[in-house]
Amino acid sequence: MEYLQPDKLRIGVLGGGQLGRMMIQSAINLNLQICCLDPDPNAPCKHIANEFSVGSLNDYDTVYAFGKDKDVITIEIENVNTDALKQLQSEGKKVFPQPEVVELIKDKGLQKQFYQQHHIPTPSFVLVSGKSEIAQHAAAFPFFQKMRTGGYDGKGVVKLSDPQQLDQAFDVPSVLESLVDFEKEISVIVARNEKGESSCFPSVECAFNPEANLVEFLFSPADISNDVESQAIQIATTVAEKLGIIGLLAVELFVTKDGKVLVNEIAPRPHNSGHHTIEGNVTSQFEQHLRAITNMPLGNTDIVRPAVMINLLGEKGYEGAARYEGLDAALSESGVYVHLYGKAITKPFRKMGHITVADKELTVATAKARQLKDTVKIIS
Amino acid sequence: MEYLQPDKLRIGVLGGGQLGRMMIQSAINLNLQICCLDPDPNAPCKHIANEFSVGSLNDYDTVYAFGKDKDVITIEIENVNTDALKQLQSEGKKVFPQPEVVELIKDKGLQKQFYQQHHIPTPSFVLVSGKSEIAQHAAAFPFFQKMRTGGYDGKGVVKLSDPQQLDQAFDVPSVLESLVDFEKEISVIVARNEKGESSCFPSVECAFNPEANLVEFLFSPADISNDVESQAIQIATTVAEKLGIIGLLAVELFVTKDGKVLVNEIAPRPHNSGHHTIEGNVTSQFEQHLRAITNMPLGNTDIVRPAVMINLLGEKGYEGAARYEGLDAALSESGVYVHLYGKAITKPFRKMGHITVADKELTVATAKARQLKDTVKIIS
Numbered sequence: 001m002e003y004l005q006p007d008k009l010r011i012g013v014l015g016g017g018q019l020g021r022m023m024i025q026s027a028i029n030l031n032l033q034i035c036c037l038d039p040d041p042n043a044p045c046k047h048i049a050n051e052f053s054v055g056s057l058n059d060y061d062t063v064y065a066f067g068k069d070k071d072v073i074t075i076e077i078e079n080v081n082t083d084a085l086k087q088l089q090s091e092g093k094k095v096f097p098q099p100e101v102v103e104l105i106k107d108k109g110l111q112k113q114f115y116q117q118h119h120i121p122t123p124s125f126v127l128v129s130g131k132s133e134i135a136q137h138a139a140a141f142p143f144f145q146k147m148r149t150g151g152y153d154g155k156g157v158v159k160l161s162d163p164q165q166l167d168q169a170f171d172v173p174s175v176l177e178s179l180v181d182f183e184k185e186i187s188v189i190v191a192r193n194e195k196g197e198s199s200c201f202p203s204v205e206c207a208f209n210p211e212a213n214l215v216e217f218l219f220s221p222a223d224i225s226n227d228v229e230s231q232a233i234q235i236a237t238t239v240a241e242k243l244g245i246i247g248l249l250a251v252e253l254f255v256t257k258d259g260k261v262l263v264n265e266i267a268p269r270p271h272n273s274g275h276h277t278i279e280g281n282v283t284s285q286f287e288q289h290l291r292a293i294t295n296m297p298l299g300n301t302d303i304v305r306p307a308v309m310i311n312l313l314g315e316k317g318y319e320g321a322a323r324y325e326g327l328d329a330a331l332s333e334s335g336v337y338v339h340l341y342g343k344a345i346t347k348p349f350r351k352m353g354h355i356t357v358a359d360k361e362l363t364v365a366t367a368k369a370r371q372l373k374d375t376v377k378i379i380s
Numbered sequence: 381m382e383y384l385q386p387d388k389l390r391i392g393v394l395g396g397g398q399l400g401r402m403m404i405q406s407a408i409n410l411n412l413q414i415c416c417l418d419p420d421p422n423a424p425c426k427h428i429a430n431e432f433s434v435g436s437l438n439d440y441d442t443v444y445a446f447g448k449d450k451d452v453i454t455i456e457i458e459n460v461n462t463d464a465l466k467q468l469q470s471e472g473k474k475v476f477p478q479p480e481v482v483e484l485i486k487d488k489g490l491q492k493q494f495y496q497q498h499h500i501p502t503p504s505f506v507l508v509s510g511k512s513e514i515a516q517h518a519a520a521f522p523f524f525q526k527m528r529t530g531g532y533d534g535k536g537v538v539k540l541s542d543p544q545q546l547d548q549a550f551d552v553p554s555v556l557e558s559l560v561d562f563e564k565e566i567s568v569i570v571a572r573n574e575k576g577e578s579s580c581f582p583s584v585e586c587a588f589n590p591e592a593n594l595v596e597f598l599f600s601p602a603d604i605s606n607d608v609e610s611q612a613i614q615i616a617t618t619v620a621e622k623l624g625i626i627g628l629l630a631v632e633l634f635v636t637k638d639g640k641v642l643v644n645e646i647a648p649r650p651h652n653s654g655h656h657t658i659e660g661n662v663t664s665q666f667e668q669h670l671r672a673i674t675n676m677p678l679g680n681t682d683i684v685r686p687a688v689m690i691n692l693l694g695e696k697g698y699e700g701a702a703r704y705e706g707l708d709a710a711l712s713e714s715g716v717y718v719h720l721y722g723k724a725i726t727k728p729f730r731k732m733g734h735i736t737v738a739d740k741e742l743t744v745a746t747a748k749a750r751q752l753k754d755t756v757k758i759i760s
Contacts, residue, residue, distance in 0.1 A: 004707045004708045004711075005703060006704070007722065025408050028428060029717065029720070030720055031720040031721070047413075048408060048430075291711065296708070297712040304684065322387075324384065324385055327386065328676070331671065334662060337409065338409060338410060340387060340411040358662075
């Protein structure tokens with residue numbers, strides 16, 4: 001087409017959770033039509049998508065039928081029927097990220113082999129088909145066992161320190177990954193469009209909740225040397241280019257105590273480690289994803305204000321209709337951005353929302369965020 | 381209630397245009413449920429409101445029925461049935477802005493009398509009931525004739541320079557307002573909540589399209605002295621307090637060549653002169669309005685980045701299905717935020733969208749905005 005006509009584009013999103021929801025908030029600016037498919041009839045996108053369809057993301061016919069009348073199909077979760085996506089792609093639909101990329105990434109075994117093949121630094125690993133094979137790797141203890149498929153948000157990962165813990169192992173095809181004595185974990189989100197242009201957001205630093213293995217705090221910018229920053233950007237760009245991905249790729253990295261950067265995991269979509277970009281960067285990760293998959297120019301990723309993000313996780317011991325404590329206090333502070341995902345039911349550690357605190361000074365934002373972490377609770 | 385539970389609040393908005401649309405984008409963050417009523421079945425809020433109802437905003441029964449199951453009722457246009465709103469208010473619904481305030485403001489005659497009564501500086505005026513009375517005020521030429529009710533976006537206003545132009549006058553109840561030899565026009569948006577707290581956004585400077593009498597450029601911050609800024613803030617705060625308004629009030633002001641500040645007009649809702657706050661200020665006007673009408677703490681209004689806004693008006697000579705020229709170029713520039721309102725049909729000077737350009741330096745933002753003004757066109 002001669003000129004970009006964004007309002008003519010119908011975009012199908014597989015998944016209607018919080019990532020789709022924030023994608024929609026951004027898509028409204030360009031009047032992109034967003035249609036979501038989700039198995040949950042009350043998913044966060046229900047009321048705000050141009051069209052909201054209920055159905056399985058893993059069923060070939062459902063995914064294929066959903067994609068048939070869209071111009072571009074994307075995902076907000078990797079666990080989708082890629083055969084249907086391949087068929088749609090073969091019929092000329094734009095499917096970004098590409099189904100092959102999704103297949104590679106959703107199998108942590110293939111993911112690790114990909115790093116190896118392309119000399120991308122990553123913790124060493126072996127692949128096993130099930131529990132019985134693990135014992136053969138006694139020399140490798142301690143390690144993480146990661147299920148090759150189906151894990152998410154820290155689920156499907158177990159630390160095995162010695163052979164006595166084998167009863168805790170998963171009996172499924174897995175990656176056994178050596179422990180890395182890292183100093184910190186960082187994340188780089190890279191975008192790539194059909195023209196092959198790519199652009200990285202500056203690194204953010206991730207602090208995890210040890211119990212839930214979920215991001216608890218994000219700090220933007222990361223407190224790292226210029227050398228580590230450029231290693232991280234270079235690695236993220238290489239991974240995106242070798243994959244040939246179109247769309248966003250979140251690259252989670254370990255920074256070792258001697259200043260090396262290793263890839264931990266990647267995700268081919270907007271990511272929890274990019275939520276701070278909504279208020280903190282010139283372009284948000286959600287707009288960047290939409291720009292990338294519709295072949296628009298990529299946006300500037302510079303930091304406007306340092307920012308700290310905290311996830312609002314369902315409080316331990318509460319399950320049921322969500323109730324919020326402490327939002328008044330949060331909204332009384334300057335530069336505090338509350339994002340509730342519209343999930344009616346809370347469960348322990350369920351991602352119910354997030355708060356970004358932006359300030360001219362990262363130290364000020366950090367202090368406020370740490371306080372809010374103790375103030376805002378999601379109970380039932 | 382003990383704690384703020386924003387997701388339990390159902391907010392009814394009279395009008396489903398671009399102001400409602402941007403209000404919804406903001407409301408999603410707090411999972412506030414926004415329901416819109418609009419006579420146009422394809423109004424900009426159609427797809428993204430929690431509920432979208434089609435009906436007349438001027439019909440008592442329609443407005444009353446719409447408000448019955450909402451917790452808070454607000455507006456994005458003044459021309460609504462205030463009798464229905466009064467009935468809803470008498471039944472215990474929160475109606476913000478209050479119906480009495482809307483009635484006062486939507487009659488420019490009452491508005492002017494209100495300024496007079498409260499010693500709020502405003503251009504001098506006389507009220508007339510129709511054309512035949514205008515001739516009695518020959519000494520007042522030249523002046524603006526403004527229809528007391530029904531005008532919007534520059535419609536309903538005519539400049540009459542001498543008695544020979546009387547044939548161009550409206551034959552309806554009107555305000556004849558003396559011309560002010562102003563240096564610039566500025567706008568202050570003030571928010572006030574039920575606790576009586578109020579907060580102003582810093583002044584912005586408005587440059588109008590002389591042909592359409594619509595805002596063409598907004599500059600934030602306004603290039604004015606501290607004295608003018610504090611007069612403006614004080615006047616806006618006084619108007620809001622004397623009205624007792626709850627919600628947003630946009631106060632458009634003249635700055636005279638000798639540094640005096642006079643009220644031109646006011647609007648009891650989010651306003652075109654506050655669109656830059658989405659990217660330019662700590663809190664956007666839309667979030668501020670939602671905070672004010674739900675009695676949340678008001679947000680900080682500081683400028684994060686200087687910003688220039690341009691309205692995307694339908695190009696002269698084109699009427700029909702909208703097509704966009706130059707968006708690619710706009711999106712190639714850093715810090716350029718395109719907002720399309722999702723209106724399928726363009727007409728000359730119809731507000732189809734806006735672009736905000738934010739930058740550390742206002743001069744840089746201004747240069748980019750002036751260029752984009754010539755690049756981005758909405759045709760058919």
